[in-house]
Amino acid sequence: MADEFFQSDVRGLAELTDSMTKFGLALRDEAGKIAARTADSVASIARVQVPYDTGALRASVTTRSGKVLFGKSVKTRMEMGGRQIPYAGWIEFGGARPHEREFIPGGRYFTPPAVQSEPRYLDEQTRTTERVIGGFPWIPPPPQRI
Numbered sequence: 499m500a501d502e503f504f505q506s507d508v509r510g511l512a513e514l515t516d517s518m519t520k521f522g523l524a525l526r527d528e529a530g531k532i533a534a535r536t537a538d539s540v541a542s543i544a545r546v547q548v549p550y551d552t553g554a555l556r557a558s559v560t561t562r563s564g565k566v567l568f569g570k571s572v573k574t575r576m577e578m579g580g581r582q583i584p585y586a587g588w589i590e591f592g593g594a595r596p597h598e599r600e601f602i603p604g605g606r607y608f609t610p611p612a613v614q615s616e617p618r619y620l621d622e623q624t625r626t627t628e629r630v631i632g633g634f635p636w637i638p639p640p641p642q643r644i
Contacts, residue, residue: 510639517637524634528626533574534563536619541576543611548578549589558583559607576608 538561545559555578563574579586585595590606592599604610 509642513637513639517634521630521634521636525627525630528630529623530563530574532619532622532626534561536615536622537561537563537574537576540608540611540615544576544578544607547607547611554583555579555586555589558586576612578608 541559541561545556548555548559550556558580559576559578561574561576578590587593588595588599590608591603592601592606
């Protein structure tokens with residue numbers, strides 16, 4: 499019995515690996531589109547709600563989306579402020595600069611619309627994932643040799 503061994507032949511492993519890579523990329527791309535649309539929507543709401551004086555703060559509310567980390571993930575980012583608008587954090591969160599403004603840890607203009615959009619965002623991500631899975635052109639394994 500020590501001389502006996504088991505041998506198996508795995509068919510389609512290369513095709514499965516190739517399909518999984520392509521599937522992951524397709525899903526990443528679709529998920530990134532949804533994230534970018536959601537961020538744009540939240541930023542649009544925040545842009546209208548921030549206080550307006552010169553318009554600089556409102557104009558600084560932006561979004562950025564793109565592939566990062568060697569093209570292996572997608573990040574979407576909302577921003578407000580910058581070097582030219584150092585007061586943006588104080589407007590968003592409050593604090594003691596230049597005079598006391600109630601400190602709100604979650605912020606006033608970005609967090610509320612983001613929280614409101616979360617259920618819709620998650621639902622859209624779920625439906626998109628199901629669509630990508632259901633419609634993905636999986637590569638079939640090669641025919642079995644007899």
